Amino acid sequence: MEERLMFASDYMEGAHPAIMERLMETNMQSTPGYGTDEYSENARELIRKACGCPDALVYFLIGGTQTNATVIDSVLHRYEGVLAADTGHVAVHEAGAIEFTGHKVLTIQGTAGKISAADVKKYVDDYYADDNFEHMVKPGMVYISQPTEYGTMYSLEELTALSEVCRSFHIPLYVDGARLAYALACPSNDVTLKDLARLADVFYIGGTKCGCLFGEAVVVPDPTLIPHFFTLIKQHGALLAKGRLSGIQFETLFKDGLYEKIGEPAIKAADKIRAALVEYGYKFYLENPTNQILIILENSKLEALKKDVELSFWEKYDDTHTVMRIATSWATTDEKTDKLIELLKK
Numbered sequence: 001m002e003e004r005l006m007f008a009s010d011y012m013e014g015a016h017p018a019i020m021e022r023l024m025e026t027n028m029q030s031t032p033g034y035g036t037d038e039y040s041e042n043a044r045e046l047i048r049k050a051c052g053c054p055d056a057l058v059y060f061l062i063g064g065t066q067t068n069a070t071v072i073d074s075v076l077h078r079y080e081g082v083l084a085a086d087t088g089h090v091a092v093h094e095a096g097a098i099e100f101t102g103h104k105v106l107t108i109q110g111t112a113g114k115i116s117a118a119d120v121k122k123y124v125d126d127y128y129a130d131d132n133f134e135h136m137v138k139p140g141m142v143y144i145s146q147p148t149e150y151g152t153m154y155s156l157e158e159l160t161a162l163s164e165v166c167r168s169f170h171i172p173l174y175v176d177g178a179r180l181a182y183a184l185a186c187p188s189n190d191v192t193l194k195d196l197a198r199l200a201d202v203f204y205i206g207g208t209k210c211g212c213l214f215g216e217a218v219v220v221p222d223p224t225l226i227p228h229f230f231t232l233i234k235q236h237g238a239l240l241a242k243g244r245l246s247g248i249q250f251e252t253l254f255k256d257g258l259y260e261k262i263g264e265p266a267i268k269a270a271d272k273i274r275a276a277l278v279e280y281g282y283k284f285y286l287e288n289p290t291n292q293i294l295i296i297l298e299n300s301k302l303e304a305l306k307k308d309v310e311l312s313f314w315e316k317y318d319d320t321h322t323v324m325r326i327a328t329s330w331a332t333t334d335e336k337t338d339k340l341i342e343l344l345k346k
Contacts, residue, residue, distance in 0.1 A: 040247025066238035080140025085110030113148030151292035185263030
């Protein structure tokens with residue numbers, strides 16, 4: 001039986017061959033645990049260099065949800081919440097992980113998945129203008145993702161404005177980079193790792209969706225921001241005992257600039273699929289330049305397509321149409337892309 005095409009997400013495959021090769025080469029070595037090994041330290045140095053931030057603290061956590069919950073809980077005071085777009089991952093698809101730590105997600109209506117500096121300023125100004133603000137959850141940090149859950153990206157101008165308004169209120173800006181490699185590989189992107197290190201107070205470099213077997217790298221440009229972060233990571237169950245497994249993966253990704261190139265096959269495939277969708281008359285729910293494609297499918301056509309390809313449900317559009325996501329990844333091949341295009345044509 002012919003294998004179904006998997007375009008539901010960007011973490012369907014294992015790991016980049018270069019990572020697998022390094023893991024096998026080092027498999028029988030004995031090293032200290034919890035990220036204190038030489039591979040992890042070398043990975044940290046490579047990340048600091050790539051970010052232009054020699055004093056940054058770099059920590060390796062096991063997954064995106066654990067990273068978001070740990071960072072947000074570690075930065076906020078008990079009486080504070082985190083501001084995010086109403087479509088933000090922490091507000092929608094974290095299964096209440098943030099609320100489980102005792103912090104409320106304070107949502108702002110986004111535009112194409114993004115919030116603006118003006119949105120944040122208005123929210124905070126309105127909070128302090130309310131005579132009852134001490135009875136309310138205080139906005140204590142801002143969460144965004146780059147790229148967003150809708151595949152859109154913050155421009156350098158937008159990110160700079162957000163950073164400025166956050167710093168004017170002394171509110172940390174946290175950037176979720178679960179799919180950061182796909183933003184960096186996108187021709188229209190103008191935000192670099194050095195920009196993130198300069199403008200964000202905390203951000204993470206996604207590995208799980210960007211070529212790793214698992215793991216994310218948290219970067220804290222100001223070492224004083226989160227005291228005892230190592231201990232807090234362990235308290236949240238996000239610390240890997242065999243830390244060298246993460247270290248080796250990120251060392252490989254940041255050697256010779258692999259991380260900034262690894263998303264290129266995904267962008268190339270996504271652009272090719274978009275062109276075919278336009279040619280065949282499909283309608284986009286929202287257009288973006290990265291590796292996530294949101295299309296509106298008539299339900300009967302969707303059922304036919306499901307027989308051969310797995311897509312990701314996004315939301316109901318109306319009684320007869322559904323919004324579905326096509327996601328490409330670092331591992332998407334020309335062969336798989338062409339097969340999907342042929343199915344879409346039929």
